[in-house]
Amino acid sequence: MMNIIASPAPPSDIGALKAALAEGQLGVESRILWLCELARQSARTGLAEEGLKHVKEAIELAEAHLNPEEKANGLDAAALCHYYRGDHLMAIACGIDAYQGYAAFQRYDKMGHVLTSVAASFAEVNAMDLAEAALRGCLNIAMRLNDDFLLARTQNTLGITLGDLHRFDEADVLLSAAIASLRRLGKGEHISKIMTNRGNLHKKNAVRLMATNDLEGAKQYLRRGIVLVREGLDVAVAADNPFQIAERQGLLGEYYFLLGEYDAATTHIKMALAQSSALDHAPIMAESMLYLGLIAQVDGSLADAIHWLRQGLALSKERELKALRPRLHDALALVLKQAGQGADADGHHNAAHEWRSHVTQTNREVEREARTMWLTHFSQHPLMA
16 A cells, blocks of 8 residues: 655645646656645636546546555545535535545544535535534544644634524634644644635624614624735735635625725726636636626616626536526626616526526435435544544
């Protein structure tokens, strides 16, 4: 069996990973490891389909060299790619295969990392109780193994999950603890992401307050969120990470849009669109088009609004951006109705409803499968209870 510890750690930069893999100088063990890392990085930057191609090569190499633990690494990376594609049943199925592969070697730490990824898919299909149970189990695993990185990753994912449940104070404590865990490890490159997640927590709280007409309270939370996202942007600029720069520019634009500061919002969103277009990062591109359309609508430029929203919708269909499609249909329906194009508006309104119904039905089916898989496989980790 290959020695995982002896393999050099892959870089986190996509360009460096691709260059090293193209040179063909890596040994089999390193090539598999680096292909899996490239797949993960590709998925996180909106290129999940490309990531799955790298995973396929990694798994085929592992099978050719009769290495089931390395195959489990490939399946774990595949689960993340499917998660970012929005295919949560495949994410959970790949997670089970990876989990069982690691279990055969008693790799309890890697089993914990799989659980953390799978819990994120549980949350996406509205099995929030399952997600919380899995993540709290992961906290136990991390503490029993004294694994600060697994602890930080779990705290971060649980913080996001509790934020979605509007348990903001608990979530903020967890995200702050994740930052402390990473500082103990000296993994500063991950801290800016969690700072951005804390900013998003404030945004969620602001949106909740807006729904109750507490506009002043909402503005306070948005301002706090902007401070955190700006800090994350500064880190991304210092690290010359174009993907994170584009993401945080887009987030700042969204926060300023919610504040009603449309000039500032436009500046950041246009920067996000330019940067994401250069990177071919479809999710940020489509979301930027959505917000440029919404801003144009506020300004009364209905033709521009329709242009941006149609462009974003076309991209969301082409690149299978499932979460964005109904939002774009909804926005288009409102603008078209305002422009006096009632029939077209009704078509987009109906399309949004049909797409949401499809997603809801799919999520229910995945949730049923997820609960079975939790009981039969994932809940059996020996260090969870």
